[in-house]
Amino acid sequence: MPKDRVINSQSFQDGKIVLYQLENRPKQLWLCRLKVPNGTGYLYRGTGTSDFYEARKFADNLYDELRFKVRSGQSVTGQDFKKIFAEFTESYPREAASEKRAAAVCEFIRCYALPYFSKMKITELTEPELTKFFDWRRVNYKKKPPTNATIVSDQGRFKVFTNWCFRRGYITKQIQFRKPSVPDNRRPHFDGKDWARLTRFLREWVKGADGKSGAIYRERVMLTNYVLILANTGIRVGEARTLKWSDIDTFIGDDGKENIVLQVKGKTGAREVVSRTPDVLIYLQRIHELRTKESSGEKPPMTEPIFAHKDGTPIHSFKKGFNSLIKEAGVEYDTNGQRRVIYSLRHTYATFRLQEGVNHYVLARNMGTSVKMLENFYGHTSNRAMASELTKTRSKDRKKLPWEE
Structure with missing residues (x-):
């Protein structure tokens, strides 16, 4: 399990499903650890809820999805995020609208997404996990705290990567980003x-x-x-x-x-x-x-x-x-x-x-x-x-x- 101290833990189905909460996490959201059916590894997911019964329902449904994938011969673990990002940095600059755009996208992922997801599988790029990532991003920055407008810009860069992963079959569906509200400031123009x-x-x-x-x-x-x-x-x-x-x-x-x-x-x-x-x-x-x-x-x-x-x-x-x-x-x-x-x-x-x-x-x-x-x-x-x-x-x-x- 993650290094943060576990403050609550409950297991089901002979330990195949474990729900737990971590200390110092906002809203005390439930996380889950799933034993890969017929495999040797584990999958970690955020449930996106602090309600135990909703978290249990999420974990049960996810475990059923894993069992289905195993029976149909699909991968349930996916490739390492770090490995896929290395492939992305080789491929994306050739299809980007400009060198500047490619550099901006790759630099954001290298500075923020890679440290966060480096030990995860590409299949762990889920909407709840991305929500947690951008919560983390707000308190992890180089110079000054990011504004909502900066977060929206960051989401646009990361969306380039997730769409690229979807087109190549590394993830099974496109990910939707919930954009924070940005004040409708008037754009500076010449009167x-x-x-x-x-x-x-x-x-x-x-x-x-x-x-x-x-x-x-x-x-x-x-x-x-x-x-x-x-x-x-x-x-x-x-x-x-x-x-x-x-x-x-x-x-x-x-x-x-x-x-x-x-x-x-x-x-x-x-x-x-x-x-x-x-x-x-x-x-x-x-x-x-x-x-x-x-x-x-x-x-x-x-x-x-x-x-x-x-x-x-x-x-x-x-x-x-x-x-x-x-x-x-x-x-x-x-x-x-x-x-x-x-x-x-x-x-x-x-x-x-x-x-x-x-x-x-x-x-x-x-x-x-x-x-x-x-x-x-x-x-x-x-x-x-x-x-x-x-x-x-x-x-x-x-x-x-x-x-x-």
């Missing part, structure tokens, strides 16, 4: 006044790069148009990172206006994003001209990332440059004193579109999110009478993109 201030600053900021090093000019051109594109499309940072020239398209709507469409791939899958304004094409063209000039007049390949270094590899982060930019422009904080971040561009897009009367459902689809999220985080905007949608219908006509001519 109309600060957005106008920032865009005015950007124009002079790029002009001010004349006479400076080529690297400074390049950084300012790339960051300026990055900011304008994200704020007028609402795409996520990760979606922008993987955006390629071949992902850009146009169509002429029934109103005769040109629309710019981005094919993005993000955490919610692939989708089409209709830009807020056709000016997005101008911002894209500026980057295309920069890349063409850097390649001695040769157009960048259609498969090249739009936000790329001179060697054509994707720029992984604009965080440092963006933080310096908004500080220099005097728009680092919103009216509530919250520090703005790159994701504030996405929040700005959502806020402006709702203020302009775009329907919640249409906007949610364009952003790859849910109506509930919009209502929770952007309820401070007024959803005026719907005057227009992102696009009502689509025409098959399209103009050639400047770099296609």
Whole structure:
């Protein structure tokens, strides 16, 4: 049994089932130890209840499940958590959306889940056990106690691992995570006044790069148009990172206006994003001209990332440059004193579109999110009478993109 002192213990079925409680455990929950039928080992499980009769019912049902698995030739012990995690660290980075995401998931499991589950079998990843794990996580931390928002983020990382285990048959069902409540704080965005201030600053900021090093000019051109594109499309940072020239398209709507469409791939899958304004094409063209000039007049390949270094590899982060930019422009904080971040561009897009009367459902689809999220985080905007949608219908006509001519 675990090292903590047992304060209560009862056994059934000739010792095949043992229910016990441990000292200094919250709520005095019952735990159970089961003798594997026709085997030599034991299984340990949390019952998730402090009621003895409910715990007894849980243990009896679990023991019946074990007997059924043994009769049908299934494994009841599973492989070691540590061994499966080692396999995960080899496999997952190849299928992760980004290196950064893979590193974050693996680091969380290595720092917290691995020490907790290291002596357990992968089949012991049950919802009650995960509840206990996140209770443990709240009092085990590196720098400061985790907030509910941090726990939700941790659950998202661990869910990547449990879903991976399910797809490979190491666990028999997907695990549901009970998320703690997170205050519906408004997301820091740019209001109309600060957005106008920032865009005015950007124009002079790029002009001010004349006479400076080529690297400074390049950084300012790339960051300026990055900011304008994200704020007028609402795409996520990760979606922008993987955006390629071949992902850009146009169509002429029934109103005769040109629309710019981005094919993005993000955490919610692939989708089409209709830009807020056709000016997005101008911002894209500026980057295309920069890349063409850097390649001695040769157009960048259609498969090249739009936000790329001179060697054509994707720029992984604009965080440092963006933080310096908004500080220099005097728009680092919103009216509530919250520090703005790159994701504030996405929040700005959502806020402006709702203020302009775009329907919640249409906007949610364009952003790859849910109506509930919009209502929770952007309820401070007024959803005026719907005057227009992102696009009502689509025409098959399209103009050639400047770099296609």
